Amino acid sequence: MAAFGTVFMPEMALTTFEGNRWSDAELVNAQAIALHPGAHVLHYSSTCFEGLKAFRHADGSVHIFRMDANIKRMMQSSRLLSLPAVDPVQLGQMIIEVVKKFAHDVPEQPGSMYIRPTHIGTEAAIGKAAAATLSSILYVLLSPVGDYFAGGAKPLRLLLEEDGMRCAPHMGMIKSGGNYASALGPIARARDSVDADQILFCPNGDVQETGAANFILIDGNEIITKGLDSSFLHGVTRDSLLKLAADMGMTVSERNISVEELLTRAAKANTEAALSGTAAVLTPVGTLIHQGRDYAVGTGLAGPSTLKLRQALNDIQWGKTADQHGWLTRV
Numbered sequence: 001m002a003a004f005g006t007v008f009m010p011e012m013a014l015t016t017f018e019g020n021r022w023s024d025a026e027l028v029n030a031q032a033i034a035l036h037p038g039a040h041v042l043h044y045s046s047t048c049f050e051g052l053k054a055f056r057h058a059d060g061s062v063h064i065f066r067m068d069a070n071i072k073r074m075m076q077s078s079r080l081l082s083l084p085a086v087d088p089v090q091l092g093q094m095i096i097e098v099v100k101k102f103a104h105d106v107p108e109q110p111g112s113m114y115i116r117p118t119h120i121g122t123e124a125a126i127g128k129a130a131a132a133t134l135s136s137i138l139y140v141l142l143s144p145v146g147d148y149f150a151g152g153a154k155p156l157r158l159l160l161e162e163d164g165m166r167c168a169p170h171m172g173m174i175k176s177g178g179n180y181a182s183a184l185g186p187i188a189r190a191r192d193s194v195d196a197d198q199i200l201f202c203p204n205g206d207v208q209e210t211g212a213a214n215f216i217l218i219d220g221n222e223i224i225t226k227g228l229d230s231s232f233l234h235g236v237t238r239d240s241l242l243k244l245a246a247d248m249g250m251t252v253s254e255r256n257i258s259v260e261e262l263l264t265r266a267a268k269a270n271t272e273a274a275l276s277g278t279a280a281v282l283t284p285v286g287t288l289i290h291q292g293r294d295y296a297v298g299t300g301l302a303g304p305s306t307l308k309l310r311q312a313l314n315d316i317q318w319g320k321t322a323d324q325h326g327w328l329t330r331v
């Protein structure tokens with residue numbers, strides 16, 4: 001099985017912003033874009049992206065999960081990066097058009113079609129370190145993906161990092177390339193030094209998120225996760241799981257969690273922790289590493305609430321239960 005995100009459909013949807021307007025979107029070859037070496041994105045990282053999925057139901061129909069939420073976040077990222085304003089109607093049409101074109105290639109359950117809208121500043125202007133690009137391209141790439149948990153979902157080891165941060169605080173809620181580059185060094189060091197899978201960034205003791213997923217703590221019937229502020233990425237999966245948890249009668253607490261509280265709660269037998277994101281849905285966290293010591297979270301294994309929430313979300317995505325929140329768009 002190819003690694004996640006390394007197989008692409010041969011065409012993508014693309015539109016160009018030039019002279020203050022978006023061109024009509026087209027399906028084009030997905031292997032190539034023409035970019036000037038002086039393009040704004042290559043020097044000043046004017047780039048943002050989205051990640052969402054389309055799912056094949058048992059009757060063969062194909063459905064995109066929470067497209068509107070992802071489009072909204074793309075508009076927000078573009079605005080906060082001073083990229084041209086994305087037209088939400090056009091982007092929605094592009095996503096639907098390209099998924100429709102490759103509907104036959106959407107994998108069967110447990111696979112799905114990962115959708116990657118990407119927006120980059122293209123103006124050839126290396127003097128614009130402190131000014132916005134006037135031109136950009138927005139494209140929608142497709143990548144069929146398999147079961148993220150093939151081989152079993154081994155609970156993750158997370159290093160709690162209190163000194164550094166994932167990215168600059170004002171960039172936290174932007175899904176932008178530079179943020180991931182900023183976290184790479186610390187994550188690589190955490191892998192080498194303490195065999196961590198990811199870093200849970202906790203600047204000044206405030207539990208935020210990992211390099212590419214939100215952090216969720218479950219203590220009995222309560223689900224606890226950091227409340228929305230501009231310091232971290234507002235995951236659509238996070239939002240969906242919180243709504244499903246409320247539907248199940250769980251208490252949803254969106255508030256700050258300190259490292260101290262996290263470690264105290266982790267010591268209790270019925271505590272669970274997990275990472276949420278589109279790629280992995282909800283991945284159990286088994287161990288927290290703090291100041292050279294390992295702390296098991298609850299039993300250290302995938303907990304029942306984590307599995308129940310993941311199942312509930314998957315059941316909606318694959319059309320096995322009613323889509324009560326109106327999260328699916330049929331292509």
Ligand SMILES: *Cc1c(COP(=O)(O)O)cnc(C)c1O
Nearest residue numbers: 212213214233235236237277278
């Ligand atoms: C994409 C992402 C998430 C998860 O967002 P989803 O919308 O749930 O996929 C969380 N944190 C970061 C930093 C991300 O890039």
